[in-house]
Amino acid sequence: MLVLSRREGETLVFPELDVVLEVLAVKGKTTRIGVQAPSKIKVLRGELAKSREKLAAMIEGRLEDPSGKLMHRVRNWLHSAGLRMQLIRRYLEADRLEEAAELIQAVLDDFRSIETGDGSAAESRDLGDLDFGPIPACGEGTTHRALLVEDNANERYLLAGYLRTSGFQVETASDGAAALDCLRSRQRPDLVLLDMSMPVCDGPTLLRAIRAERSFDEMKVFAVSGSSPATWNITIGPEGVDRWFEKPVDPQNLVREICREMRGREAAKPR
Numbered sequence: 001m002l003v004l005s006r007r008e009g010e011t012l013v014f015p016e017l018d019v020v021l022e023v024l025a026v027k028g029k030t031t032r033i034g035v036q037a038p039s040k041i042k043v044l045r046g047e048l049a050k051s052r053e054k055l056a057a058m059i060e061g062r063l064e065d066p067s068g069k070l071m072h073r074v075r076n077w078l079h080s081a082g083l084r085m086q087l088i089r090r091y092l093e094a095d096r097l098e099e100a101a102e103l104i105q106a107v108l109d110d111f112r113s114i115e116t117g118d119g120s121a122a123e124s125r126d127l128g129d130l131d132f133g134p135i136p137a138c139g140e141g142t143t144h145r146a147l148l149v150e151d152n153a154n155e156r157y158l159l160a161g162y163l164r165t166s167g168f169q170v171e172t173a174s175d176g177a178a179a180l181d182c183l184r185s186r187q188r189p190d191l192v193l194l195d196m197s198m199p200v201c202d203g204p205t206l207l208r209a210i211r212a213e214r215s216f217d218e219m220k221v222f223a224v225s226g227s228s229p230a231t232w233n234i235t236i237g238p239e240g241v242d243r244w245f246e247k248p249v250d251p252q253n254l255v256r257e258i259c260r261e262m263r264g265r266e267a268a269k270p271r
Contacts, residue, residue, distance in 0.1 A: 006023045007023065007026075008023050008024070008025055008026055009022070009023065010022070010023055011023075017037070017041065018037065018038050019035070019036065019037040019038075019041065020035075020036040020037075021033055021034070021035055021036075022034040022036070075226045075247055075248065076152050076154070076155060076226075076247075077110070078247075078248040079155055079226075079247045079248040079249065080110075080152075080154045080155055080158060081107060081110060081248075082248045082249075082250070082251075083155065083158035083159055083161075083162060083251055084103050084106055084107050084158060085107070086162060086250075086251045086252060087099075087103055087158060087161060087162055087165070088100050088103045088104055088107075090162070090165050091103070143167055143168065143169055144167075144168050144169070144189075144190045144191060144258075144259075144262055145168070145169045145171075145187065145188075145189040145190045145191075146163055146168045146169065146170050146171070146189055146190065146191050146192070146193060147170075147171050147172070147173065147179060147182060147183065147189040147191075147192045147193070148160050148163070148170055148171070148172045148173070148192075148193045149172075149173045149174075149175070149176060149178075149179040149192060149193065149194045149195055149198070149203070149206065150172070150174070150193075150195045150198075150224070151174050151175055151195060151197075151198040151199060152195075153174075156172050156174065159193070159224070159249075159251065160172050162251040162255070163193075163251075163255065166255045171186070171189070174198075175198045175199055175200040175201050175202075176198060176200065176201030176202060176203065176205055176206030176209075177200045177201040178200075179192070179194075179201075179206055180201070180206060180209055183210070183216070188215070188216070188219060189219065190219065190220065190262065191219065191220040191221070191222060191258065191262065192210065192219060192220070192221045192222070193222050193224050194206065194207065194221055194222065194223050194224065194225075194241070195223075195224055195225055196223060196225040196226075196227060196231075196232055196234075197225070197226070197227070203223065203225065203232070204232050204233075204234060207221060207234065207240065207241065211239060211240075220242045220258075220261060220262065221241045221242055222241060222242055222243045222244075222245060222258060222261075223241040223243070223244045223245065224245045224247065224249055224254070225244070225245075225246065225247060226246065226247040227246075228244075228246065229241075229244050242261060243257060243258075243261060245257075
């Protein structure tokens with residue numbers, strides 16, 4: 001390692017790389033450095049480069065993650081980021097700029113938290129109380145009642161918000177036990193959106209309870225999960241889930257497919 005002392009305004013030149021480093025200012029323990037380099041040369045802060053290397057290693061399977069917790073966190077982050085971007089698009093299309101601006105700020109905060117290595121900051125943030133009023137209704141003015149069962153607070157908040165902007169009436173539950181209480185004590189929803197990996201009572205346990213009760217026979221159950229049906233030994237059909245959507249889910253496609261399934265159910269009813 002080459003160690004040099006430089007004053008404000010002095011430079012360090014790498015002629016073969018066409019790179020120039022300039023000391024712009026020194027204040028206390030912080031030094032501002034300007035970097036002039038060709039566009040083909042990537043320049044990253046050290047902590048961000050380490051984060052990128054860690055993510056790349058994980059994706060390539062070179063980073064040990066026996067518990068799967070790291071991959072689960074990354075999948076949750078990607079899902080939340082995708083939901084935010086879709087909500088931003090819908091708000092901009094509806095000229096609801098304040099809500100769009102708040103979600104844009106949340107996305108920027110997420111990227112900053114990754115750069116600093118504090119990925120948990122994005123997961124624990126209180127997203128506030130946005131008014132997720134409907135934009136267009138689902139189908140031909142039909143409003144469906146949905147119960148969203150998801151243990152990740154950000155994903156639950158954002159996906160519920162997207163469904164509400166799409167004309168759904170949405171209740172939420174953070175685990176299967178709370179969802180079962182909701183199903184038995186309140187008006188039965190038309191459909192359940194169900195995560196699989198949850199504390200207290202997981203998705204498969206709740207699914208078995210739903211399919212065992214005849215009063216829930218006409219209720220659709222859609223899985224929204226980061227894993228596959230085979231992982232949980234769940235079938236697609238009347239005894240299992242009606243559809244399986246793998247995370248990170250495209251909420252626009254999710255709404256479109258749910259509406260198609262619900263229209264199919266209505267068409268199948270005897271006249």
